[in-house]
Amino acid sequence: MEQANNIQSLAQGPTVNAPAFDTAFMLSQMQVSTWTARKKDKAASAKVARDSGASAKAGNYNKNLLAGCTELEDLKKFVGNARNTHYAMTLPWSDMGLRLIPTSEYFDYLNVMTDLEQEFHRLYQLFEDAYQWRTSTAMAELGNMFDHSEYPPVDELRRKFRWRIVFSEVPRRGDPRLDLPAEALEVVKQQYDEFYSENIEAAMNDIWTRLHKNLSTVLRQLSPKDELDAKGNQKYNKLYDSVFDTSLELIRMMRRFNITGDTQMTAIADQLEDALYGVNTDALKNSETLRLDKQQQVKDIISKLPSLDL
16 A cells, blocks of 8 residues: 555644543444354264264264355455444444544544445346346255255345444443432443543553554564574565554554553553654665664564553
């Protein structure tokens, strides 16, 4: 990508001041479902157990109802990649699938998700168009294990595929409005304050974890190998533009998602931007001095990251 080949176009983030959290951020939940087209075959499972002299509890035989259906496999692979995009653009909030996004990022996020939703529906239609034919070819693939009743009609099939993005407000921190005795209300408030604080900490730690993982990869790619080439020159690991793209996205995330106004996070973002500014992968490949200098800078940045028991 152009960003990685020329890292001079870094987007400058705003000066970080911890804003009113519940107005500066919102919640997003991605609700996407597909049909797995897999089914436990009880008869086949029992036969495998008998033939192997094993207990019926030892294992199951799960058949692929649409083996070789590239349309369905492409759709499921797309959904996995779409979830990764959703995760990359958000931070965790609770264990119920809710994710944080800054309100300033809402339209960028919405545009990306809208494009992904359109592609989801396009790929689904390709699958639906091929469904009847793929069902008929499954008879040859499954032999005696084929059971036509395990293939839903098209109108039922459609209901198994869903794409929905739900937005909501971040609940406000403060006194809960519940009809409870004062003592019980105080306990609920205390528990929610703990929940609130833990989720904010988890979201911030998620950024640090992503950064540590990315910079560890950057450092490995910049570092020399323990071997020489045929001419006696030092060999180096291969550089990947995508890894540097991720570094740039993380600089942006550290500025935009700095929920608590963490000055350490701001300083790390500045230091990483200084290290990458004006550098491109071609220059790193062609200059051993530059490469080793950037290796040391990245190593210094990693040493300043919170440990988080990584």
